[in-house]
Amino acid sequence: MQxxxxxxxxxxxRNGKLSPLKLxxxxxxxxxxxxxxxxxxxxxxxxxxxxxxxxxxxxxxxxFLFISLAMTPARQALQWPRLVLVxxxxxxxxxxxxxxxxxxxxxDQSFNLWTVASEIALRFYLTIGxxxxxxxxALATTSTDAMIRRLGGRRWRRLHQLVYGIGLLGTVxxxxxxxLNVWEPMIVAGLYGWLMAYRVVAWRTASGRVxxxxxxxxxxxxxxxxxxxxxxxFWLWMGAPPVLVLxxxxxxETGVRPGWVVLAIGLAFTxxxxxxxxSKTIRLRPA
Ligand code: HEM
Numbered sequence: 274m275q276x277x278x279x280x281x282x283x284x285x286x287r288n289g290k291l292s293p294l295k296l297x298x299x300x301x302x303x304x305x306x307x308x309x310x311x312x313x314x315x316x317x318x319x320x321x322x323x324x325x326x327x328x329x330x331x332x333x334x335x336x337f338l339f340i341s342l343a344m345t346p347a348r349q350a351l352q353w354p355r356l357v358l359v360x361x362x363x364x365x366x367x368x369x370x371x372x373x374x375x376x377x378x379x380x381d382q383s384f385n386l387w388t389v390a391s392e393i394a395l396r397f398y399l400t401i402g403x404x405x406x407x408x409x410x411a412l413a414t415t416s417t418d419a420m421i422r423r424l425g426g427r428r429w430r431r432l433h434q435l436v437y438g439i440g441l442l443g444t445v446x447x448x449x450x451x452x453l454n455v456w457e458p459m460i461v462a463g464l465y466g467w468l469m470a471y472r473v474v475a476w477r478t479a480s481g482r483v484x485x486x487x488x489x490x491x492x493x494x495x496x497x498x499x500x501x502x503x504x505x506x507f508w509l510w511m512g513a514p515p516v517l518v519l520x521x522x523x524x525x526e527t528g529v530r531p532g533w534v535v536l537a538i539g540l541a542f543t544x545x546x547x548x549x550x551x552s553k554t555i556r557l558r559p560a
Contacts, residue, residue: 283362298359302366305333306373323381330374335443337367338409339464342440346471350488350546350555361416364436368413371406398449405442408435437472440465455506456531463499463535467491475557482554485546492539500532 284296309329312318318325341364348356382388393399412433414420421429444465448458470491474483500522507513522530546555 286358292358294355295358295362298362302337302362306330306370323377327374327377327381330370330377331447334367334370334374335447335461337363337370338436338440338443339461339468341367342436342465342468346468346542349475349557350485350542351549352556353549365413365416368409371409375403375406398446401442401449402446405439405446408439408442412436412439437469440468455503459499459503459506459531460534462502463495463531464538466498467495467535467539470495478557481557483557485543485550485553485555488543488546488555489540492536492543495539496532496536499535500530503531 283299284292286292286295309318309326313322313326316322318329341360344356344360344363348354379386379389382392393403412435415424415429415432424432444458444462447461448455451458471488474487474491500519503522504515504519507518508515521527522532525533547553550556
């Protein structure tokens with residue numbers, strides 16, 4: 274007789290045991306959507322509730338996407354292999370929030386699918402968002418155990434490298450629709466740079482170990498590139514004198530600029546890695 278398989282429940286491990294980590298993450302992933310839905314029902318989303326809901330859910334789409342991109346560095350640098358248990362869940366959440374984001378947009382267009390399709394075809398930032406969502410769909414639908422087995426580990430991993438391009442498209446979509454207020458998209462772009470630079474370092478490391486000082490250097494470089502990127506943006510789009518913008522970016526007098534935030538996040542991550550890794554190196558592959 275075949276042994277009984279435990280029913281598939283997202284908060285259980287493969288052996289059927291309850292995983293507190295999976296349970297906490299599973300519940301947490303619903304909270305932003307529940308908050309937005311509750312605020313909508315209580316009429317607390319301002320004069321254009323549907324548009325506000327599109328914004329809130331769009332923000333969580335990109336946040337979950339970036340959290341899933343940060344899983345591999347976090348797993349390696351913080352020596353926390355169990356994070357792999359929730360990576361798929363967070364990725365699927367990014368996809369689900371992307372679908373809700375599109376559904377809300379369709380609702381905002383009075384369910385006129387012709388208008389939705391022509392807007393997506395004609396507005397560059399919507400076209401980019403749509404391509405990013407198609408990419409997320411490809412990743413989510415190939416995330417089941419059966420699909421991983423069918424594609425084989427190597428092909429599956431290559432397909433899932435699409436996530437780097439999707440992260441870039443999501444960032445550009447966010448950037449363009451933000452128009453003048455680019456404070457948070459700048460931070461997202463800087464963190465994207467950090468995450469990609471980390472991948473390049475990891476790919477090029479033959480020894481399988483990365484010294485922790487490399488993380489600190491990546492953080493300083495990502496912070497400085499973000500400050501330069503913001504300077505370039507205001508110069509090219511608004512003709513603001515680059516020297517003045519850069520000076521304002523580097524001083525803290527005009528508030529905490531994105532470059533500082535990216536630097537602080539990178540250094541906080543490095544500090545956590547220092548505490549977790551007594552050998553002061555990151556082991557990229559399990560021993
Ligand atoms: C068919 C796909 C998509 C459509 C039609 C769409 C549409 C929109 C619209 C209409 C807005 C608000 C723009 C405004 O009010 O001026 C928006 C904002 C946004 N979208 Fe999308 N989007 C799509 C896909 C995505 C994807 C895949 C992501 C993330 C990876 C994303 C992330 C965002 C973010 C972060 C914002 C800005 C939120 C804010 O600043 O408050 N969108 N999107």
